[in-house]
Each structure stands twice: as C-alpha cells, then as structure tokens.
Amino acid sequence: MSLQQITAAIQNCPELGLVSFHGLNLFIRYASLARESIEVSQHNKLECPTELPSYILRTLATALGEKDTRLTEICWTAFRELVWTQPIISPTVDEILAYNDASVCHQTSFRHLYPPTRSCKTADCVNHRDDENILTLGELLTHTATLFTLEHGALPVYTTSLYCRSCKTRYYHNYHVHKKTSARTYYGGVPDVVQVAQHFFIESALLELFANNMVFGWLSATNCARIYNQALSTPRQHVLNNKLAFTAIYHNTKHLTPDDWNTTRLIRKEDTMNGFFLYSLLLDKAEHGGILMLPHDEQSQSDRMEQALAERNSAMEGTGQECYAHACDLCFVVYENEHGHLVKMHAAACDGNTIGHRSCKVHDCQIPLPSLRQHFCADHQHLRLKCAVIECPLDIAPGHRTCNDPHHRALETAYFKRGEAMFQLRSRLKKAGVYVPDDSVANQAVEADHEVIFDLGPKGPVEIDPESCDGKPEAGNRRLRAIFGGRWTHNEQLIMRTCGVILSRATLFGSEAVDSSNKLFAKATFPTPESTPEYFIFDNNCKLDAHQRAINDQHFKNTGKPVDVFHFNCKHKITDLHCQRYCNPASFPEMITPDGKWQFNTSICEQTNVWFGGYIAIVRDMEVTRYNFFLDEMIKHRNRYVVAELKAKGHSPWTIPTEAIFSDAIQL
Template structure:
C-alpha cells in the first residue's frame, strides 16, 4: 500500500485523521489475516464486502484491543479494496497468538483450512464454474483441528468442507467424496497442507523435513514426534524448555493450549503423514490421481491398498534410477582393435534387516498381527513342538513336547529371563561390540524377537539370531519367539545408486538370488557385464545346473574381500569362474580396480541403520518405507554425482527392451 492510498483514504474518511501509523499498520496486518475467512463467506468473491461480518468485526476488535468497532468498520471501508488485492502478510508469533485468541471463540482461526474450490469442479454439473469467483458450493461443515507447521509451530485451527447439492460431492481440503461413493478422490498435485487424520493436518514442508530426517538420520516416527513436540511445536521452545535460564521472560512467552484442542503431535500422525505425502508425490510425478477408500475406520487401513500398489510397482525395475549410468559404473573404452566397448557392473549383497514373518520356513504369507507366530495358513503349527524338525504336539502348558531334551531347551530359554540377554544379542547382530559380562544373562518370555536355542556337549546353550552358537556345537534348534525374515537383498551400481531391493524370507539361497537378479535385469540387453556377489561361485554353479543362460554374457567375480577371506583355494569352480583377477577388464593399468567392489558393504552401513526403525512395522508399510528411503537416497547420490562432474545419464529404456516401448 502506497502513501497515495493512505492520503486518498483520509480525504474520503476524515474521521481517520486521529489514527496513528502504528494503529493503522496493526489493523491492516490483522485484516490481512482475516482476509481468507472473509472471502470464504462471500458468494461473490470479485469484490470485498462493504461492511465486515459481525464475527470478523468482533475478532479484529478483540485482537487489536479496540473498543470502537465503528473505527474498525471505517478502516475497512477505507482500505478494503487494497486489502482485497494484497492479502499476503507474514505475521509474528505474537500476532498469530493475538488473532487466534480472538478468532477461535468466533469459530475461525489463523490459517483456517478450507477446500481449494468454491465452485463445483465437475464439468458435467450445473454448479460447475471455470473460476471460483461465484460460490456454488453450500452447506459448510466446520470442526476443530490442529495444524502442525514448520515455522509457526502447532496451531489450533478450524477446518471446513463444502457440498454441491447438484452432483452430491462434498469437497474437503485435500479431496472430494461423492455421496454414493466409498472413495476419496484427491485433487491432484501436492497440497501445502496434508490431512493426516480427521482432526490433524501437517504442512508438506514439515513432512519433507521428517522424510529427510528418516533418510539421513534414521529417525523413527516416535523420535520425530518427540523432537517436534519439544523443539518445534512452540516457536519459543528454547524458552519453554529452559525455564530457569529464562525465568524473567518465561511467563510472557508461555503459550497456553486453547480448550478443546490437542496440539501434541503423535507418532501415528508422523507415520501416516509421511506415507500419504510420499503417495501424493509419487502420483504427481507420474501424472496420476490418488484415490483412497473413504469408509475405512482408520487412516492405517485407508492407506493400505495404495501402499500395496506402489510396493508392487517397485519390484524389479520400479526404482526411478534403475536405468542410471555414470562414469563410475558405466565405462566406455577402446579395445586393442580400436573398437568401442562398454562395461557396466552391478553388485549384490544382503543386510540382516527383517520384518516379523510366519515361523514356517520360507512362508511369505503375512501374519494376521504381530501377536501371531504363524500366518493363517500355518496356524495349526502353534500346537506343534517349537523344536525345528519335531512334529510332536506340545505338552499342556509348554511350547515343546515331552521329549526331555526338547523340554531342556524350553527351560533354558525361559530361565535366562528379563530380556537383557537378548538386548546384547541384538547389539552383536547389529555389529556393535559388547563385553560378554556387560549385560546379565536373561531373556523375557514377552519379547517376541527370533530366538534360537541349541544343545551342546555340555547342555543347552543360547545362540545368536544368525544361528551360530558361541560354543560351535550344532544339534537341536528351536524358535520360542516370533520369526523374522532372513535379510534384505540389494542390487546396486558401483557408484552407490541402488537399483532394486527384495526380501529373502528363509535364507540367502542362490536360487533366490538368481530370481532376484533376473527380476532386476529382465532382458538380455539389460544384464550387466559384471555381477559382483560374495557367493558367485555357488550362483554360477546353480545357473549351469539348471541351464539358465540369462546371464551367460555376464562375468561373476567375487569381491576381493570375500574371495580372499571366505573362498577356498581348492574350489576349482570358484577359482576358474569367480576369481576377480581372472577378469582383466575389471583392472586398470595401474593395478587398481576399475569399479568399487566394496560398494555393498559401504551402502549397508547406511541401510542397516533402519533396523530399529522398521523392526515392528507391518509388512506393507515396511516395504513401502524401505523403498522410499532408497528412492530418496538415490536422488541424493545422483545429485552428488552431478555436482562432482561424474556425467550421469540415463540409458534409454528402448535400448534395454527393444520394441517394448514403441
């Protein structure tokens, strides 16, 4: 607003001459905060209303500590045209608090959440309009809600929806629902604010922060909720968290919670927000529209079909950087005859991350709940002895049969009580050094992680989750807790871009690795020149036995570390076909390796950090979460490669799948 606008207003309304600049500025700023609510109540939105509605007038008077409502109406009459065209303002925390204290009792709020349309968007409806200037939607429904923001903290707000009486659609902030439909149809694109539960909304900017914290900090939804509630929910959290240090100003900056609102961010809202935000991003990137069931009782159930659909699309070649190539993983050179040759490598390895699964070996049917140890198809095995290989029924009150040795396993398991022994096992499995006497022995019956017990020469002994006994003895084995999948297998390029991921349920069998590799490289043109895997000798032998020629043009060296430490010199097949020194194309003239053959171990340092984040996730969310983490990390890795000049490019899909994309 220019000084000319002020001068013109004073000429038309001389009663404003006594208003000082500070008072005028405060009115203009507060009126800008009310602009959205005023516009929402107008049928014709082309021009501002001549006078303020009484609830808005009351809100402005209270927020400005003004007793003369006539003066406020006069200010509106003088400056309404300017305010209608320029409503943007960045309020201070004090202004937001003052406005909300006045607006909430009147059924409105700062950042009141409305539908993005005021006229029906159905082109076949008589209420359809190309613009929202004329409001054709009616029957507003308003309820209390909480908006979690990145800048202004947790805000008490109201949320409203509108209804079209002609085509029977109700329009909400993110989606619309037809009266006779059971689906939510999202508008398309990624909104600035996402509804994560009926009464809770989160800014997309904040959800992006949550997602990056998960990728690079391995932060769980619970930890993000704690961080937000302690450090971001209140703009003056540094004062609220340190009352003694800020005793003189604490009461001034203390922000009370309005009655009827819950401003505490829940971990379920972080999780649902991250999942919904990721789905909206995915649909927008693929020019699609997200549709979710509307009648489901919980947001968890509502998201499930869309998550499962995306999980299926991610299998094999689904990652967006699957066709990535750069000069660290794709090398073009001249051979001795002057011909151009290309070498591309892929690397495969597993990490012992897993989700709860059926205790029947290699069963892929999901559990009905985390409380179950068997899937519905194998529930009858609950009545069988927990010792592997024993088909006898359990004795009453026990998890084993009457066999004395089997009963000894059960006695040993429960006698170790209190779960601390298992905590040590988890640390050891995660690669953390733990002194043997640092944690008293014990294991809790209520802890449901996978546990294996063996009987050695000196009686029952406990073993780690990987099945290796501390004494080296191997006789009887038993699962008394629930079972987890064996590992997560990754295939990646030597530059660090992850191409695909797969869950191995029972073991890291070479047949499963072969199927995974073929799903990742489904055409002969897509297979790499070199496939690096620590058990390539067994993989190659398996392919030869079953006469699988899919990778007949792919060299299969074992990475240098595993070859020198875990492969026997007497294994003729391994030495002949998998010795990395037998592949001169992999070695530069100075004796260095052309590709980083240890990329899997380096990547697993990052990937293994999610073991505590995903350990209790339901399987559909587990798969979606890990695929999303890989997708986001790939984008970061490719960005770093571009910044360092490693010439990333994407191989045309037509070159890898001739004729498929014509």
C-alpha cells in the same frame, strides 16, 4: 502501503486522522489474515466486499483492542482494496497470538483451512464452473483441529468443508467425497497441508523434514514426534525448555494453542507415520501425473491407505526405482578394445542385510500374518500348538512352549534364563553392522526372531551362534534347533550400482538360496538379457554361476560374476576350482585400471549396509505392506541424494559417450 494511499484514505474518511500509523498497519495485517474467511461468504472471491461479516468485524476489533466495531468498519471502507490486492502477509508470532485470541471464539482462526475450490468439480453438475473462484457450494461444516507447522509450531485451527447439494459431493481441504462412492478423491498435486487424521493436519514442509530425518538420521516416527514436541511445537521453545536460564522472559512466553482447545498441540507418533505415508503417496501420484483415491469409510487412516501402499509396492518391484537407469563414471566405463570399438562396462553389486519383518514361523512361508501378535499365517494356524523345537511333531505341554521331552524342556529353561529381549535385538543390530548405546533401544520384551541353537552336553544346554554353527557338535552332544517366539524374514537383498545408487530391493523369507530367491531377484532387476550388467558382483557368485550353468540358464551369459575382493579373500576356498576359474576378481583384467586399482568399488554393498542396517529397530515390527513401502521410500530419497552428490563431484552421466550409455532394453 504508501503515504499517498494513506493521505487519500484520510481525505475520504477524516476519522482516520485519529488513528496511529501503527494501528492502521495492524488493521491491514489482521485483515489480510482474515481474508480467506471473508472470501468464503463471497459469490466471487476476486470481488472485494463492501461490508465485512459481523464475526470478522468483531474479530478484527478485538485484535486491535477496540470495544466496538465502528473504527474497524471505517478502516475497511478506506483500505479494503489494498487488503484485497496485496499478497498474504507473513505474520509475527505476537500477531498470530493476538489474532487467534480474538478469532477462535468466533469459529475462525489464523490458517483457517478451506477447500481449494468453491465450485463443484463434477463436469456434468449444474454447480460446476470453469472458474473455481465462483461460489456454488454451501452447507458449511466447521470443526476444530490442530495444524502442525514448521515455522509457527502447533496452531489451533478451524477446518471447514463445503457441500454440493446437486451431485451430493462434499469438499474438504485435501479431497472431495461423493455420497454414493464413499471414496476420497484427492485434488491432484501435493497440498501445502496434509490431513493425517480428522482433527490433525501437518504441513508438507514438516513432513519433508520428517522424511529426511528418517533417511539420514534413522529416526523412528516416535523420535520425530518427540523432537517436534520438544523443540518445534511452540515458537521460543528454547525458552520454555530452559526456564532457569531464561527466567526474565519465561513467564511472558505463551503457547499458540489455547489451554482449553479440544485437540492436543502435541503431535502423535501415529500421525507422524501416517503423515509420512500419505505425503509419500501424494508425491508419487503427482510425479506420475495421477490422482490419489482412498476409501472414506475405513475406521483408521492406516487401513485406508493399505491398498494404495500395496499398489505402489508392486510398481517398485524389480525396475521401479526412479534411479534405475542411472549411469556415471563410477559404475559405467567405456573403453576402446583391441579392434578400435567402444565397449561399455556397466557394473552392479548385490548383498544382503539381516533386517526383516515378522513372518510365519514355517520356513520360507510368504503368506502375511493375520496380525503382528500371531506367529503363523492363516494356512498354518494348526501348528501353533506344536513344540517349539523344530521337527518335533509333538504338541506343547500346558504352560510351556515345548513338549514333555526332558531335553526339549531343558532347552526351553536355558533359553528363558539367558535374559530378556535386548540380547536378540542388539545381536541383530551387530550383524547389520550397526553399533548403538545400550539405552538406544526401547526396553521392552522382544522374543527370538530366528531359530536358537543349543548343544546338549553333559553339563546341560549350551547356546551356539547361528553364524558359526556349520560344524558338527562336540562328541557326545546333541544339537537342537527351536523357535520360541515369533519369526522374522531372513534378510533384505539390495542390488546397486558401484557408485552407490540402489537399483532394487527384495525380501528373502528363508535362506539366501542362490537357486531360488537370489536368481529370481536378479532376473526381476534385469528382466531381459539386454538389460543385464557386464559385471554382477555378489559374495556367493560361485554358487549362483554354478547353478545357472547346471540348468543351462542363459539369461546372464554375457555377465561376468566376480566375487567382491573382501569376501573372496576370506570366505572362498582355494580348492574351489569353479570359484577360482569363474569368480576370482583377478580373472577379469579389464576391471583393473592401468595403475593397478580396481575399476569399480566392489565393496559398495558392504558400505551401504551400514546405512541400510540402521532401520532394523524401526521396521522390525512394521506391518509388511508398510515395511516394504517405507524401505523403498528411504532408498528413493537416498538415491536422489547420492545422485546429487555424484553430480556435485563431477561424476555425471554426461561424462561418458551418450551413444554408449544404454541399450533400448535399459531405457525404461
């Protein structure tokens, strides 16, 4: 606001001469905050109204400390054009508090949420307008909500929807719903604010922070919510958290949410998680030029997103990751052979990690469970009353999980004596390469996920580590295997480039059998012979290669299959002639640089699993559709970070001859 504008306004309205410059400035700032609420009553929102609605006048007068609205009316007459043409201001915390104190009693607020359109979007509707600034919608419905923001904390807000009586479509802040279809059709793109529940909205900027907390900090939705509530939900939260240190200003620090507001200012873990999934779906649709559609009449937000999450999961299988076609000088090498021709070496690596989701207790069954509380899928419910000892055909005895066989009963007794849940969860964390403090995992009962193994000797049952039980039991001992609790999938397999970019992920339900799951996973990742890498590094390549040769599978005939150096030295026998002949990394001299170093990082999967294994405690009880979506999204975010880091360090795809990067089959 220039002095010339102020002078001209005072000349037209002499009463303004009694108002301080600070008061005039506050009026313009508060009026700017009310602009969206003023616009909703205008036929054309671009046209500045000559008079304000009465509730807006009262709101502005109260915020300015005036007893009546006379001065507010005068200020609006003088400065309305300035308010209408200037950019929306960024208010201070005190201005937000003052504005909300004055406005919430009039069913409006700072950041009042309205639909982004004022006219019907149905092309053949009489209320449709090409200019969305023209108001053709009506029948306003307003209710209270809480908006969780990154900058201003948790805000009390009102949200208003508009209705088209002609085509019977109601327009909300993120989407519109036609009365006949009962489907939520989102407007396209990614909104600044995402509605995660009827009364809760979260800023996209905050959801992006949550996503990165999950990617780089392995934070669960619960811990994201705790951090927000403890550190970000209120401006000057550090004062509220440290009362003794800030005694002088503690009592003057107010929450932005009134005490009598009927929605909480504390973000809930379910809204954090639903927000993450919905935000990710909106991002995915925006990136592919699509429109998100969800059912409107489902009872929960979780059920509402189920089908959309499943469709995205299917699209990500095999070649769906956006960085699938990545190449840089750490995973793609071009050299000149003895004939003077350029030859490319594009490498990939594969390994598993023992994280998983709940699955049917029948080995390798891939049918989803009816609920996480059940141990068998719908097709195997008849087995729920069978003895927990594997291969025992008898039914359980009342009050037990085993039959009346005394050896089985002794196994059950020994299992429940060894302690509660933490033994198992921490054991799985250890196998995943993740070491955490004892108190970092929630203290709740977690039953055994995979089978437990006991030797029954003269002194009673002795538990055997499943990872070291390949040998025979001691003389005179019997070995029994049992599953007393639920079962989880066997492991997650990753295929990645040797630079650290992950190409694909797959769940193995049973064992890591090379004749089934791994072979199918590798073919899904490299669906044509032309797309196969020159080198595929896998710790069990000897068995995979032997199996493919035995069945005359030619899909990977042009792919070398070395075992990574670490596993070859410690887990592969010298007497295994097939392994030594076809999978010894030293058998591939082109993989060794002139100075004797390995051309590729063959242990990249082991290193990446340190990051990937950090999700074991977060995903172990996720429903399978959300589980798959969550892990694929974590990989997508991490891949973007890895590619950015590679470029920053000079490992760009453009450092190699572009004519040799990909065959047509790889350019997806």
